[in-house]
Amino acid sequence: MKLSNKFKKIFFLSQKIRMIEEKIIEIYPTDKIQSPVHLSIGQESIASCLCDSLSNDDWIFPTYRSHAIYIAKGGDINKMFAELYGKRSGIAEGKAGSMHLTDPFVGVMGASAVVASSIPHAVGAAYKSKFEKNNRIYVAIFGDGAVDQGVFHESLNFCSLNKLPVLFVCENNDLAVFTKRKKRQSFNISDLVNSYKIKNLKINDSWNYEKTSKTFLKTIQFIKKNKLPFFVEVDVCRYKEHVGINDDNDLGYRSLSIINKWKQKDHLIKKKKLYNKNSIKINKIIDDAISFAESSRFPGRKDLFKDSKYCFTKRTKINFYKNSSLSYRDALKKAMHHSMKLNQNSVAIGQGIDDPKKIFGTTDKILEKFGKIRSIDTPISEEGITGVCLGMSLNKIYPIQTHIRSDFLLLATNQIMNLIAKYQYMFGGLYTVPMLIRVVIGRSWGQGAQHSQSLQSLYSHIPGLKVIMPSSSQSVLDSYPKIVSSFSGPVISFEHRLLYDLQFKVTEKKTSFNPFSSILIRKGKDLTIVATSIMVLEAKRAADFVKEFYNIECEIIDLHCTSDIDKLKILKSVKKTKKLLVADTSWANFGVCAEINRIINENFVNLLEKPVKSLSMKFTSCPTSKSLEDLFYPNQIDFVKKILELFDVEKKKLPSEKSMSDVYKKFRGPF
Numbered sequence: 118m119k120l121s122n123k124f125k126k127i128f129f130l131s132q133k134i135r136m137i138e139e140k141i142i143e144i145y146p147t148d149k150i151q152s153p154v155h156l157s158i159g160q161e162s163i164a165s166c167l168c169d170s171l172s173n174d175d176w177i178f179p180t181y182r183s184h185a186i187y188i189a190k191g192g193d194i195n196k197m198f199a200e201l202y203g204k205r206s207g208i209a210e211g212k213a214g215s216m217h218l219t220d221p222f223v224g225v226m227g228a229s230a231v232v233a234s235s236i237p238h239a240v241g242a243a244y245k246s247k248f249e250k251n252n253r254i255y256v257a258i259f260g261d262g263a264v265d266q267g268v269f270h271e272s273l274n275f276c277s278l279n280k281l282p283v284l285f286v287c288e289n290n291d292l293a294v295f296t297k298r299k300k301r302q303s304f305n306i307s308d309l310v311n312s313y314k315i316k317n318l319k320i321n322d323s324w325n326y327e328k329t330s331k332t333f334l335k336t337i338q339f340i341k342k343n344k345l346p347f348f349v350e351v352d353v354c355r356y357k358e359h360v361g362i363n364d365d366n367d368l369g370y371r372s373l374s375i376i377n378k379w380k381q382k383d384h385l386i387k388k389k390k391l392y393n394k395n396s397i398k399i400n401k402i403i404d405d406a407i408s409f410a411e412s413s414r415f416p417g418r419k420d421l422f423k424d425s426k427y428c429f430t431k432r433t434k435i436n437f438y439k440n441s442s443l444s445y446r447d448a449l450k451k452a453m454h455h456s457m458k459l460n461q462n463s464v465a466i467g468q469g470i471d472d473p474k475k476i477f478g479t480t481d482k483i484l485e486k487f488g489k490i491r492s493i494d495t496p497i498s499e500e501g502i503t504g505v506c507l508g509m510s511l512n513k514i515y516p517i518q519t520h521i522r523s524d525f526l527l528l529a530t531n532q533i534m535n536l537i538a539k540y541q542y543m544f545g546g547l548y549t550v551p552m553l554i555r556v557v558i559g560r561s562w563g564q565g566a567q568h569s570q571s572l573q574s575l576y577s578h579i580p581g582l583k584v585i586m587p588s589s590s591q592s593v594l595d596s597y598p599k600i601v602s603s604f605s606g607p608v609i610s611f612e613h614r615l616l617y618d619l620q621f622k623v624t625e626k627k628t629s630f631n632p633f634s635s636i637l638i639r640k641g642k643d644l645t646i647v648a649t650s651i652m653v654l655e656a657k658r659a660a661d662f663v664k665e666f667y668n669i670e671c672e673i674i675d676l677h678c679t680s681d682i683d684k685l686k687i688l689k690s691v692k693k694t695k696k697l698l699v700a701d702t703s704w705a706n707f708g709v710c711a712e713i714n715r716i717i718n719e720n721f722v723n724l725l726e727k728p729v730k731s732l733s734m735k736f737t738s739c740p741t742s743k744s745l746e747d748l749f750y751p752n753q754i755d756f757v758k759k760i761l762e763l764f765d766v767e768k769k770k771l772p773s774e775k776s777m778s779d780v781y782k783k784f785r786g787p788f
């Protein structure tokens with residue numbers, strides 16, 4: 118039978134994948150490729166038929182098993198081998214390896230090795246279709262194991278609700294490592310997908326090239342025409358072990374007869390003549406790529422930190438609020454409006470963005486002013502929506518995401534720590550993912566253990582994240598518009614709930630303010646207090662007290678940025694005062710207090726007359742009862758006592774107040 122050109126084209130793509138992976142198997146024992154490899158041998162037909170049906174402009178988000186997609190979509194083979202070899206000339210300059218292959222120049226977006234985690238990226242990127250009319254579609258490809266994950270559900274749900282042009286492709290090889298689907302899933306995949314009202318179909322015989330590619334073409338046309346998602350499940354068989362280059366049939370977790378059955382349909386095995394004919398051309402591509410990789414150099418010392426930095430891309434005009442008085446809440450609202458005006462590609466996204474309470478009033482009138490495309494109320498899907506934000510950011514939509522409690526942000530840590538923080542670096546600087554994540558720290562009024570945590574140190578610990586804690590209306594206004602309009606990296610801002618109703622004087626515009634530095638807010642010669650967020654206000658009150666009753670003059674530094682400790686400002690102050698107290702809104706253990714202690718001890722310990730003191734929450738979970746809560750949080754008595762411990766004075770007078778929250782009584786809660 119005469120083979121069609123279509124068949125030959127797809128066959129060539131499949132063969133290219135197989136021969137490249139067979140070459141990887143050959144090279145692997147030499148240890149020239151020093152990273153895990155997840156081979157697609159046996160599954161090539163999907164990538165070939167799918168990518169043959171996509172246009173160059175379409176984006177696809179793969180997994181760690183990404184060689185096939187990379188090759189079929191036209192990724193640079195020289196740079197692929199160089200990447201596998203860990204060379205500087207690799208597509209991601211040796212930072213990605215096999216598990217994170219990417220080639221944005223042909224629409225192969227960053228591959229993630231955390232199962233299911235790249236699915237929301239396709240959905241977020243597809244949100245761009247709301248802003249501009251074009252025919253691009255976005256593909257999320259994943260294994261059947263990904264369907265086990267919550268973020269799979271969150272992504273499909275958001276996609277369906279928003280009618281986004283996404284093609285979901287599930288490569289069903291019936292296995293997650295060794296575990297069969299029946300043991301993991303109590304449901305049928307198509308029933309589940311139907312429940313999201315997403316059209317779907319199943320391909321049982323992916324080696325039927327004509328049928329498979331026709332099916333993909335039809336679904337792609339459907340998506341382009343209707344701007345709706347579609348789901349394709351494809352049965353496949355992985356011939357090799359889950360990770361690595363070997364067969365593992367001896368382990369007995371699956372029957373060899375199944376693999377043999379699939380091999381009988383495998384064109385690459387059956388069509389020897391065509392295979393041999395193509396081999397010469399493909400071998401040449403592989404040989405060239407290997408020479409390229411072998412002759413390239415390894416990255417060196419100066420490459421270690423390359424692509425780990427962010428920058429401001431332009432100067433931002435900040436509004437002038439001279440000499441007005443503004444509550445923190447109103448400053449946030451103004452900052453949101455101003456930021457969204459400055460950056461026309463920004464969206465406000467989060468739970469309750471446009472509900473009657475509007476994130477404590479801070480997103481008030483965003484919907485009316487910027488329209489529903491830019492004001493996105495979301496399902497309660499922290500991980501999924503944060504992943505959606507990443508996808509948006511990749512497609513030049515700037516997300517300003519809100520989380521109404523820092524505790525709930527924990528559900529998004531996979532996206533934040535494993536992906537957002539690493540996206541620029543892990544892919545060798547091919548991408549930037551600017552975004553602002555606003556997070557509210559709850560406090561008082563019985564917020565208890567799960568609505569009150571102040572988790573800045575957790576995020577500050579991770580390279581690739583900027584973390585700030587604005588302590589006043591001024592610092593909100595100086596930070597947000599500048600970040601949203603021109604900063605190239607992801608920023609998390611912790612807003613303390615007790616600050617919201619406080620009035621602050623707003624005195625001047627500070628175009629030169631660097632949001633990732635600290636602010637000297639009070640000068641003094643006897644003691645340096647470095648404080649975060651509401652503790653800055655507490656520090657001011659304690660400083661007033663010790664000045665009045667002990668004539669101690671405190672210098673106060675509002676740390677403002679916890680991820681990039683402003684060493685110089687602290688050093689300059691400590692050089693003068695020779696005493697340091699750190700007051701943070703969280704626990705001292707492994708936190709901001711501990712980190713500043715480390716910096717001082719490693720660099721400037723000789724400057725100190727006394728060891729550094731820390732003021733923090735007690736090391737328990739936050740209790741709910743007011744009487745316990747008052748013991749858990751430090752109050753003014755604790756603050757003043759801590760200061761006095763650094764001086765040889767008799768504690769003749771202490772403040773009388775027992776509860777810090779009583780001072781900021783305007784907060785009545787709940788939410």
Ligand SMILES: Cc1ncc(C[n+]2csc(CCOP(=O)(O)OP(=O)(O)O)c2C)c(N)n1
Pocket residue numbers: 182230231232259260261262263264290292293294359
């Ligand atoms: C969140 C997460 N959990 C566990 C793993 C370990 N792991 C790597 S691959 C894999 C199986 C995934 O199976 P599937 O999604 O069907 O893809 P396949 O490997 O079959 O292509 C597991 C459990 C991981 N990488 N990420």
